[in-house]
Amino acid sequence: MSEIHIQNLTKRYGTTEAVDSVSLSIPDGATFGLVGPSGCGKSTLLRMIAGFEQPTAGDVRLDGASILDLSPQERDIGLVFQSIALFNNMNVIDNVSFGPRMRGESVDEYLDRARDILAMLGIADLEDRDPRNLSGGQQQRVALGRALAIEPEILLLDEPMTGLDAKLKRRLQKEMVELFAELDITAIHVTHDQEEAMMMCDQIAVLNDGSPEQVGTPAELYESPSNQFVADFIGTSNLLSATATGDYLDFGYTQVPHTHTEEGEVTVSIRPEHIKSGTGVLQAEITNQFYLGEKVRTYGRLPDDSEIVFDETQSSVHPGDEVALSFDKELAQIHPAEK
Amino acid sequence: MTEYASSRRVPNVLGSLFFYSVIGITILFILLPILVILLYSFVGSLSGNLIESFTFEYYREVFDGGFDPLILSLQLAIATTILDVVIGVPAAYTLDRYDIPFADRLRDITILPMAIPGIVLGIAIVRTWGVPKFGVDLSGTVLLLLIAHVIFTVPFMIQTTTSALQSIDYQALEETAQNLGASWSQCFVHVLLPNIYNGILSGAILTFALSMGEFNITLFVYNPTDKTLPIEMFGGFTTSAVGQASALSVVFVAIIIVSLWLMQYLGEQDLPKVANV
Numbered sequence: 001m002s003e004i005h006i007q008n009l010t011k012r013y014g015t016t017e018a019v020d021s022v023s024l025s026i027p028d029g030a031t032f033g034l035v036g037p038s039g040c041g042k043s044t045l046l047r048m049i050a051g052f053e054q055p056t057a058g059d060v061r062l063d064g065a066s067i068l069d070l071s072p073q074e075r076d077i078g079l080v081f082q083s084i085a086l087f088n089n090m091n092v093i094d095n096v097s098f099g100p101r102m103r104g105e106s107v108d109e110y111l112d113r114a115r116d117i118l119a120m121l122g123i124a125d126l127e128d129r130d131p132r133n134l135s136g137g138q139q140q141r142v143a144l145g146r147a148l149a150i151e152p153e154i155l156l157l158d159e160p161m162t163g164l165d166a167k168l169k170r171r172l173q174k175e176m177v178e179l180f181a182e183l184d185i186t187a188i189h190v191t192h193d194q195e196e197a198m199m200m201c202d203q204i205a206v207l208n209d210g211s212p213e214q215v216g217t218p219a220e221l222y223e224s225p226s227n228q229f230v231a232d233f234i235g236t237s238n239l240l241s242a243t244a245t246g247d248y249l250d251f252g253y254t255q256v257p258h259t260h261t262e263e264g265e266v267t268v269s270i271r272p273e274h275i276k277s278g279t280g281v282l283q284a285e286i287t288n289q290f291y292l293g294e295k296v297r298t299y300g301r302l303p304d305d306s307e308i309v310f311d312e313t314q315s316s317v318h319p320g321d322e323v324a325l326s327f328d329k330e331l332a333q334i335h336p337a338e339k
Numbered sequence: 340m341t342e343y344a345s346s347r348r349v350p351n352v353l354g355s356l357f358f359y360s361v362i363g364i365t366i367l368f369i370l371l372p373i374l375v376i377l378l379y380s381f382v383g384s385l386s387g388n389l390i391e392s393f394t395f396e397y398y399r400e401v402f403d404g405g406f407d408p409l410i411l412s413l414q415l416a417i418a419t420t421i422l423d424v425v426i427g428v429p430a431a432y433t434l435d436r437y438d439i440p441f442a443d444r445l446r447d448i449t450i451l452p453m454a455i456p457g458i459v460l461g462i463a464i465v466r467t468w469g470v471p472k473f474g475v476d477l478s479g480t481v482l483l484l485l486i487a488h489v490i491f492t493v494p495f496m497i498q499t500t501t502s503a504l505q506s507i508d509y510q511a512l513e514e515t516a517q518n519l520g521a522s523w524s525q526c527f528v529h530v531l532l533p534n535i536y537n538g539i540l541s542g543a544i545l546t547f548a549l550s551m552g553e554f555n556i557t558l559f560v561y562n563p564t565d566k567t568l569p570i571e572m573f574g575g576f577t578t579s580a581v582g583q584a585s586a587l588s589v590v591f592v593a594i595i596i597v598s599l600w601l602m603q604y605l606g607e608q609d610l611p612k613v614a615n616v
């Protein structure tokens with residue numbers, strides 16, 4: 001069992017709080033994502049779990065026991081850094097077998113295990129290669145293999161796909177999801193790429209300024225963001241200002257009947273795919289259009305000069321046209337307006 | 340058309356000629372003194388018939404006179420280099436790795452011996468370590484020479500090692516190694532040292548050459564019974580034993596070239612593999 005409980009974890013540098021009393025529970029075997037903009041504290045959080053930073057307050061418990069008193073060597077954690085940090089003075093198999101070798105295992109044992117892991121990752125033929133001569137994707141697999149060789153309870157990944165091209169990323173993401181399921185390993189995955197998190201993680205915590213804005217499954221975060229920040233960070237959202245009064249949403253230039261619990265100044269967040277063109281009360285002038293293959297993304301300007309973006313499989317309008325837009329009221333999210 | 344083609348070609352030839360001449364003149368400028376000494380080592384003086392005065396006599400005198408200054412210089416250079424590695428590498432690592440208050444100022448201090456003229460350093464060392472202190476008298480001993488050589492050369496070792504450290508993200512390497520279960524010493528030996536090995540080797544080559552050729556400080560600190568090679572040569576030239584001193588110089592240069600070549604050759608071996616057993 002490898003359950004992790006992060007309790008009120010805090011890291012303060014001087015007067016700045018990089019991590020602000022974060023509490024998270026990660027179930028055994030889950031892949032848990034930590035996403036957020038740069039500087040939100042996700043890497044600091046990871047480093048505290050790994051043992052490279054001492055928390056100012058709080059606890060990290062693995063299977064019920066605190067691991068804060070353990071040195072990085074003693075914590076049963078596998079780590080893949082953003083910089084990958086392969087040991088360039090050793091070949092691939094020496095890199096992968098480094099952990100078991102330092103822990104005193106016999107040559108046969110650690111070499112066998114390393115070879116098994118290389119085979120599992122599809123890079124058995126790279127055994128004798130110099131890490132510097134490998135491609136980005138190959139290096140990433142070696143780093144992963146090296147972390148898995150010590151058979152850790154948890155795997156920590158800090159932006160492991162940095163610097164890889166888009167297609168390779170997608171392939172590796174899929175491979176890793178399948179691999180983690182097969183190994184039934186508990187993993188914490190830090191990334192600024194919310195699409196990657198949605199694809200790879202069972203649950204995601206969206207961090208902002210040191211604390212989580214929302215924790216939930218990818219579906220929960222996408223379909224029911226709890227505030228403007230999450231709506232904006234996960235996927236693309238239109239954030240339209242309105243005033244919620246009685247049974248209406250008053251956009252200023254038009255009113256839309258809507259039942260809601262919020263009152264006063266609100267932000268209405270609508271996904272681009274939930275907007276239809278043709279009829280509706282939102283009048284927009286098309287300013288730009290992008291053909292993206294599976295969809296056409298169109299940008300328009302509303303009467304109050306704010307921008308609206310909508311996606312369709314085929315476009316019927318062109319830049320310069322005036323178009324009437326409607327949106328699916330059931331799927332729109334209403335949040336109190338933030339300053 | 341023809342005019343265009345020829346005006347394209349001519350500058351290229353002129354350009355190559357210019358560059359080769361500059362290189363040639365520079366090399367000649369550097370080699371000329373050595374060639375002159377080589378000449379003197381066979382003829383003793385430039386007056387009289389050069390062909391007739393050609394002799395191996397001076398070399399015989401050098402080999403008969405014993406190798407004591409040469410042996411002392413070699414021993415000193417080796418000891419200095421070893422001490423420099425033992426002192427300099429940890430110093431460079433500590434200064435770079437940890438957030439020490441005034442780390443920059445400390446680093447400036449370690450560079451000081453490079454900047455201070457050798458004569459000043461020599462006088463300072465003699466006044467500090469060359470006088471009886473706390474019941475210990477180092478004046479005139481080889482130990483004093485060693486101290487002087489180490490003080491003078493260790494900044495170079497610190498510099499090259501620091502460069503090597505700053506060229507790699509060794510902190511990520513260390514943390515990765517620790518995470519995988521390596522103790523600090525395993526980390527240092529298996530991961531850190533192999534990756535900064537080139538910096539340490541350059542430092543070693545540099546300090547060896549500097550120690551062999553060191554004269555300014557040694558002049559103040561040496562003892563007439565323990566002369567280093569440069570001191571011996573200086574003596575030879577001032578007493579007009581030019582032929583013998585020249586022969587000694589040639590032998591000296593030859594030894595330095597062989598030593599440096601040897602160190603470079605060893606450096607190209609797969610040492611990281613050795614450290615990685």
